[in-house]
Amino acid sequence: MLVIGRDVGEVVTIGENIRxxxxxxxxxxxxxxxxAPREVVVHRSEIYKRIKEQELERSSSS
Structure with a gap:
């Protein structure tokens, strides 16, 4: 894990197009x-976890 200190207004860039x-x-x-570009999905971790759990439930019920 990379830990970076930043002040208000400062930016961290990931790859070419995520800031x-x-x-x-x-x-x-x-x-x-x-x-980030529209095709990059961005979620808080708790929302991402909920989405993955719902996908798993749907796939196991079909």
Missing amino acids: IKVMAVEGGVVRFGIS
Whole structure:
């Protein structure tokens, strides 16, 4: 895992076309924006996990 310190307004670039910008840091909470092409799916980890569980349920019920 790569750990990077960034200040508000600074950006981390992943590959050619994914950018993560630190928008705010308040009380231990970091808010960031993600800019990526439409074909790149972006989810919070808990949402991604829920989607995968639902896909597994659908595939095992068919």
